[in-house]
Amino acid sequence: MLRLPYILSLMSRQKTLGLGGLALLTSSLLLTGCSKVSGLGFEEGVSSVNDESLTLWQGAWIAAGVVGVFTLILIMWPAFFHRLKKDSPEFPKQTQYSIPIEIVYTVIPFIIVAVLFFYTAKKETAIMAKSSSVMHQISVVGIQWSWQFAYPEAGEKAVVTGTPAQPPTLVVPLGERVRYTLTANDVIHGFWIPAFMIQMQNLPGVTNHLEFTANKLGEFPGRCNILCGRAHSQMLFTVKVVTPAEYQAYLETLKGSTV
Ligand SMILES: [Cu+2]
Structure with a gap:
């Protein structure tokens, strides 16, 4: 060349x-x-x-x-x-x-x-655009300095809370559309999954909605991309895309337990 x-x-x-x-x-x-x-x-x-x-x-x-x-x-x-x-x-x-x-x-x-x-x-x-084919709901709360993922289908107590030392995993089903509810309980955070080309802000006092379908099995890194304080760089999480059957099994494990 x-x-x-x-x-x-x-x-x-x-x-x-x-x-x-x-x-x-x-x-x-x-x-x-x-x-x-x-x-x-x-x-x-x-x-x-x-x-x-x-x-x-x-x-x-x-x-x-x-x-x-x-x-x-x-x-x-x-x-x-x-x-x-x-x-x-x-x-x-x-x-x-x-x-x-x-x-x-x-x-x-x-x-x-x-x-x-x-x-x-x-x-x-x-x-x-909001779709009528949404099959699941997941709530994503940004907290200083980690994430909290709640799965209302598995009950009120099905909440996964991470810490900077133990980043949480967001488990999502392959090929099934999920509606995410995004909010924050302190300052502004940014829910970012680079591989999915997704970024939406978690705003205190405001509820944002986003729907998408994960179409590839595997694990993908997620991050906060709004400077939100001292440990912002440790606001990491992993997105784990599993089969629908594995997702149902995961929901069962969450039922009645707070992780
Ligand atoms: Cu942050």
Whole structure:
């Protein structure tokens, strides 16, 4: 694969390379981006939220890549092809207060922001939609500095409370939609499961709702992502996705006991 320093040295040595060099540079950067990082750090099909968010995440990076490459070309073009020439030491023509150019560079960013806003709002509406197919309820309370997970299906006492020294496990069923009720009993916390592309705040005095389906068996790390005090960094938890039968067995073990 062609490397960036090699392309730049090629361009600086051969002044006639012109647009061809820039096109080579652009396509090399784009191809590097596309072939190596398809999910850009996230895996497909892990949760129902992930299914919605992944394309938005990829699209935003592609948009950023296109803007970045275009901006790089605008910077490189005068640096390489309009540098001071020995045989004509005159100061180059200056263009300023050009209304058409100022309109263009105001309108283009506005269009980019509007497109990103449109798709973000569309995805957020889909993620936040309440479904009639909810099969379970779990309450998530943020406390300084751990988490409390309650499973009302298994009774009032089915509550799992973690501590910084013993982070709790949130057990969820595979392929079954769960409605989560999020709140906090002291300060603001952030319920974050990176692999699921989920983040929602736990606010004292406010009840937030979020529904999603976990679609892959396994264990996934969860964290608090709102700075909430001294032991914030220890507000960890594990999400354990189990089969529906294992989930029912887990609920049975919680019945009548506080963990
Ligand atoms: Cu925190």
